[in-house]
Amino acid sequence: MNPTASDALVFFGATGDLAYKKIFPALQSMVKRGLRVPVIGVAGRSWTSDQFRARARESLKEHGRVDSVAFDKLSQLLGYVGGDYHNPATFEAVRKELGSARRPTFYLAIPPALFGVVVEQLGKSGCTKGARVIVEKPFGHDFGSAQELNQTLLTAFDESAIFRIDHYLGKRPVQNLVFFRFVNSFLEPIWNSKYVESVQITMSESIGVQGRGAFYDQTGTIRDVIQNHLFQVLANLTMEPPIRMDTESVRDEKVKLLKAVLPLAVNDMVRGQFRGYRAEKGVAADSKVETFAAMRLLVNTSRWQGTPFYLRAGKHLPVNCTEVVVRLRRPPLLFPLCTVPANYFRFRIGPDMTIGLGATAMDPAERMCGQEVELQVKHHPTADEMDAYERLLGDAMAGDASSFAREDYVEEAWRIVDPALMAATPVYEYEPNTWGPSEVDQRVSPPGGWQNPVVAAGAGLEISS
Ligand code: BG6
DSSP states (O other), X not given: OOTTSOSEEEEESTTSHHIIXXXXXXXXXXXXXXXXXXXXXXXXXXXXXXXXXXXXXXXXXXXXXXXXXXXXHXXXXXXXXXXXXXXXXXXXXXXXXXXXXXXXXXXXXXXXXXXXXXHHHHHHXXXXXXXXXXEESOOSSSHHHHHHHHHHHHHHSXXXXXXXXXXXXXXXXXXXXXXXXXXXXTTGGGSSTTTEEEEEEEEEOSSOOTTOHHHHHTTHHIIIIIIIIIHHHHXXXXXXXXXXXXXXXXXXXXXXXXXXXXXXXXXXXXXXXXXXXXXXTTSOTTOOOOSEEEEEEEBOSTTTTTOEEEEEEESSOSSOEEEEEEEEOOOOOOOTTSOOOOOXXXXXXXSSEEEXXXXXXXXXXXXXXXXXXXXXXXXXXXXXXXXHXXXXXXXXXXXXXXXXXXXXXXXXXXXXXXXXXHSOOOEEEEOTTSSSOTHHHHHSOOTTOOOOOOOXXXXXXXXXX
């Protein structure tokens, strides 16, 4: 057993949305894999432990499945503390509930505005010795507030005890981007601007803001998913091979990469807002917050100079899918009668994990013409696979920071988007269930246009893995 492993988990925001959708399902799976430490939920409501367990059961019914054996075990581990985060008594109750635990992990699944007060109270109550803290994204609102947040965290925790969660880092297909690049020798010679013409990363969500209007209207798409999730994808696709595979060597390379990304130019970005957003609960009637954004970024390294990177994300788009298309430069035109499309790699991150290779094969008819084919390897996650939250909670409790963002990484990410976020740029309305405002195609369009993901099983060779 790892002698530094956490011996309790305390999560703040226990009656909230994130706990309901992600944390309870992750906890049940962790219990199935052997988690046997106290798990204490903390929130403002004065619930009994039984009410809290009932909430956990509801969450599992809706977001997974109640496994009666594992749920019974989880129920025995669960405790609840209700109280105001400003009140020291709440933290005394947490201390008491922790019993003999000496190395708890505190998970702040709460709005960032509350991080400061909770960290301060944890420090005052003597709970932080030997402890770790997990903070949910977004880390701050911009470069300055991220630095302030870090200062606050550092008053009570050492950097080595701070785990900044970005659940994309816990997704296997995101981890696979690094793995696939560095274990396959055929990629390295072409993984540069001489061969890669452009890269596009699309995070398309068919859902809207789902009752999170108040949060979303303070955040917007760039802060919610681009500055963190999509930048992680970008870093995994473009960073140099780490000198060693230890945590800090890998994180060093990611920071180096972000340092080379030029600040986002206002003209390289289009923001959109779906029609109907302003009528959502918690959203200002004249809101200018984006629910869609598309941008072009440049990575100023010798490997990537000359390859533009296009990122887009949005709510109420036609499909639920996140994927990357790496488009290669075309070969010289040897067969003048046929237009040869660009080859590409497709890396799908969700809902399934797909690696696709877009190629041109000779048309079966007796002509020197080509037809586009995509060779695919596809993997659909199974119910017993770890989900991102389970993996990351387990890693943090074990003290493994490899899949968490370091302070300097977060600050670099803000440095890239801050100038464009601070400028008063227009937000264009788009119809739900479309690919965003038409201004995108006029202003931020990759060579060959955006490749809109198609989620239904496509043509091509499917090799089940
Ligand atoms: C979260 C965002 O971080 O990621 C949400 O706050 C978004 O707005 C979610 O819906 C998407 O995650 P996934 O794993 O479904 O791609």
